[in-house]
Amino acid sequence: MNLILLFKSDFIAADTVVINDRRFHHIKQFYQPVQAQQLKVGLLDGEIGQGTVTQLSDQSITLQVTLDKQPPAPLPLTLILALPRPKMLKRTLQTVTSMGVKQIYLINSYKVDKSYWSTPVLQEHSVNEQLYLGLEQAGDTQLPEVHLRKRFKPFVEDELPALIKDSRALVAHPYNAAICPPAEDINTTLAVGPEGGFIPYEVEKLQDAGFAAIHIGPRILRVENAVPVLLSRLFPV
Amino acid sequence: MNLILLFKSDFIAADTVVINDRRFHHIKQFYQPVQAQQLKVGLLDGEIGQGTVTQLSDQSITLQVTLDKQPPAPLPLTLILALPRPKMLKRTLQTVTSMGVKQIYLINSYKVDKSYWSTPVLQEHSVNEQLYLGLEQAGDTQLPEVHLRKRFKPFVEDELPALIKDSRALVAHPYNAAICPPAEDINTTLAVGPEGGFIPYEVEKLQDAGFAAIHIGPRILRVENAVPVLLSRLFPV
Numbered sequence: 001m002n003l004i005l006l007f008k009s010d011f012i013a014a015d016t017v018v019i020n021d022r023r024f025h026h027i028k029q030f031y032q033p034v035q036a037q038q039l040k041v042g043l044l045d046g047e048i049g050q051g052t053v054t055q056l057s058d059q060s061i062t063l064q065v066t067l068d069k070q071p072p073a074p075l076p077l078t079l080i081l082a083l084p085r086p087k088m089l090k091r092t093l094q095t096v097t098s099m100g101v102k103q104i105y106l107i108n109s110y111k112v113d114k115s116y117w118s119t120p121v122l123q124e125h126s127v128n129e130q131l132y133l134g135l136e137q138a139g140d141t142q143l144p145e146v147h148l149r150k151r152f153k154p155f156v157e158d159e160l161p162a163l164i165k166d167s168r169a170l171v172a173h174p175y176n177a178a179i180c181p182p183a184e185d186i187n188t189t190l191a192v193g194p195e196g197g198f199i200p201y202e203v204e205k206l207q208d209a210g211f212a213a214i215h216i217g218p219r220i221l222r223v224e225n226a227v228p229v230l231l232s233r234l235f236p237v
Numbered sequence: 238m239n240l241i242l243l244f245k246s247d248f249i250a251a252d253t254v255v256i257n258d259r260r261f262h263h264i265k266q267f268y269q270p271v272q273a274q275q276l277k278v279g280l281l282d283g284e285i286g287q288g289t290v291t292q293l294s295d296q297s298i299t300l301q302v303t304l305d306k307q308p309p310a311p312l313p314l315t316l317i318l319a320l321p322r323p324k325m326l327k328r329t330l331q332t333v334t335s336m337g338v339k340q341i342y343l344i345n346s347y348k349v350d351k352s353y354w355s356t357p358v359l360q361e362h363s364v365n366e367q368l369y370l371g372l373e374q375a376g377d378t379q380l381p382e383v384h385l386r387k388r389f390k391p392f393v394e395d396e397l398p399a400l401i402k403d404s405r406a407l408v409a410h411p412y413n414a415a416i417c418p419p420a421e422d423i424n425t426t427l428a429v430g431p432e433g434g435f436i437p438y439e440v441e442k443l444q445d446a447g448f449a450a451i452h453i454g455p456r457i458l459r460v461e462n463a464v465p466v467l468l469s470r471l472f473p474v
Contacts, residue, residue, distance in 0.1 A: 072455040138456040219375040
């Protein structure tokens with residue numbers, strides 16, 4: 001927790017927040033706060049700044065906040081990800097949020113187990129919980145948008161062409177692919193398959209839609225590692 | 238499992254292996270093998286190649302193997318990592334093995350909980366299990382060496398100077414640091430702190446020993462993501 005994420009509902013005055021939920025326990029554990037201590041805060045979808053501890057009890061902490069800085073710049077990326085299994089989904093949502101991804105499409109693929117679509121992790125409050133943790137980790141405030149697309153073909157045929165307009169569209173695929181292009185701060189759409197990869201039909205459909213297949217070397221990485229590796233290869237620091 | 242890792246003890250003849258343990262169940266689950274099917278195999282610390290299914294029972298699989306290719310090149314990297322908590326340690330060992338790290342030093346640091354040093358995950362057979370999984374994931378055979386260093390100061394003062402000789406020595410540190418240098422295929426020593434980072438004293442000791450502090454942008458990442466990001470920024474595909 002490198003930033004305390006604030007919500008409009010935390011405010012009891014224009015510059016004062018009271019926090020008494022999960023975040024309060026995190027704050028106590030990580031910062032062991034004392035009166036007048038300054039903590040890094042940020043308003044959800046707003047600016048970041050400092051919160052000064054003005055009151056502290058066993059149940060809550062009160063901060064006087066100044067919000068005066070922009071959050072870190074987002075990655076100019078739309079990430080299209082075959083729905084991972086629930087445990088991995090949680091981690092992946094946190095990871096890509098902490099790395100600055102703001103548009104996430106979770107899509108179906110032949111190797112996505114049907115049961116994954118009924119996990120409670122996909123419920124909005126549960127998705128948001130992971131996104132908040134990612135923002136708090138990275139010191140960011142801009143909530144990503146998560147879109148669910150349960151049918152591969154209509155998504156690729158009807159929706160993707162507009163989505164990838166004016167972006168470099170890439171699909172991570174370890175076979176018969178070009179080497180990952182150099183880091184550039186340009187609009188990018190990246191598709192990443194499930195564990196075991198997209199099947200040939202899916203890769204072809206993506207290529208027909210305008211995606212180029214790229215690889216990141218002879219080693220096959222798990223999705224949870226492949227995504228951070230791809231993002232760091234595609235964008236400069 | 239993108240490669241079936243073979244051990245000398247699997248061989249019942251010069252070119253024949255019988256597998257009946259954890260790997261047998263993985264093979265059944267992932268490949269649903271049939272007679273004459275070819276599977277990618279590799280001998281621990283040896284070459285990689287193909288195994289042809291010659292016998293299949295409920296308890297074991299027999300493969301006739303040809304080993305004729307070199308495994309992927311290792312990263313020219315020594316990774317020095319503050320000991321993560323046990324669950325993260327498992328994942329991190331798998332991750333860095335799958336990415337080609339061959340020298341791993343797990344060290345103490347002020348923010349490493351003392352209890353972490355007594356986890357069963359650090360027992361040799363348990364460490365090896367994670368390393369094997371990493372090799373199987375990546376299609377590699379060269380087992381990394383894992384070194385445990387329970388005392389920070391003697392390690393940094395007495396051992397590090399020789400370790401970092403002829404390498405670029407870098408410590409990942411988000412504050413007062415230079416931007417991560419460009420990818421280069423050269424000998425590198427990289428130190429990564431615990432969650433919460435090295436304390437200033439530790440960063441100073443590392444800098445005194447010849448390490449340069451580097452950062453990977455304004456976002457603070459969890460160790461499990463920071464390591465893949467650093468490795469992909471420091472080395473070309």
